[in-house]
Amino acid sequence: MTAPALKLTVYGTPGPQGSKNRNAAGALYESSAKVKPWREAVKTAALDALHHDDAWTALADAVWLDVQFSLRRPKHHYGTGKNAGLLKPGAPPYPTGKPDLDKLVRSTQDALKDAGVLADDSVVASLTTSKVFVLWGDALRTPGAVIKVWRLTDFLKEPTP
Structure with a gap:
C-alpha cells in the first residue's frame, strides 16, 4: 500500500467546530472553547512536520484523509473508593456522546488548510x-x-493484482 503523503500525531483535547452561540450584543462565537487550542495544535504539528520539506505545496488534488481522535474517558466511567481507577x-467501549465526529473533522480540516x-x-x-477512548x-x-493524508x-500508480 502507498505510504501517506503526511502523517501527524497531534496531542491536545480535540475541539469541535460548527456550533455557534450569540453574545448579548448578537455577535456569533464558537460554542466550544476547545476549538481554538485544537486548531493551533493541529496547525503546529503540521508546520513542524513540513518544516524540513522545502518542496511541499498544499495538496490541491483529491486526497484521502484518515483521522483517529483519542478522547479522555469521563470520570463517571470509573469506580470510586476501592474501585477508583x-x-x-x-462503561461504553466507544465514545458515543459529544463531541460530534463531524464537528471534530471540521476543525481539523480547517487547521490543515491553515497550515498549508x-x-x-x-x-x-x-x-x-473514528473516535476512541485513550488507551x-x-x-x-x-x-x-x-x-x-x-x-x-x-493509488492510481500502484500495480493492480
Missing part, C-alpha cells in the same frame, strides 16, 4: 474517521489525534 462494567497541508478542505474526496486498542495514551492519485 477501574472501569465500571457498564490542504489547498482547501474541499480536496478531501475520501474520509475515514483503547491502538489509541493514543493521551487525548489527541493521528492524522494521515494520502494523495489519491498515488
Whole structure:
C-alpha cells in the first residue's frame, strides 16, 4: 500500500467546530472553547512536520484523509473508593456522546488548510474517521489525534493484482 503523503500525531483535547452561540450584543462565537487550542495544535504539528520539506505545496488534488481522535474517558466511567481507577462494567467501549465526529473533522480540516497541508478542505474526496477512548486498542495514551493524508492519485500508480 502507498505510504501517506503526511502523517501527524497531534496531542491536545480535540475541539469541535460548527456550533455557534450569540453574545448579548448578537455577535456569533464558537460554542466550544476547545476549538481554538485544537486548531493551533493541529496547525503546529503540521508546520513542524513540513518544516524540513522545502518542496511541499498544499495538496490541491483529491486526497484521502484518515483521522483517529483519542478522547479522555469521563470520570463517571470509573469506580470510586476501592474501585477508583477501574472501569465500571457498564462503561461504553466507544465514545458515543459529544463531541460530534463531524464537528471534530471540521476543525481539523480547517487547521490543515491553515497550515498549508490542504489547498482547501474541499480536496478531501475520501474520509475515514473514528473516535476512541485513550488507551483503547491502538489509541493514543493521551487525548489527541493521528492524522494521515494520502494523495489519491498515488493509488492510481500502484500495480493492480
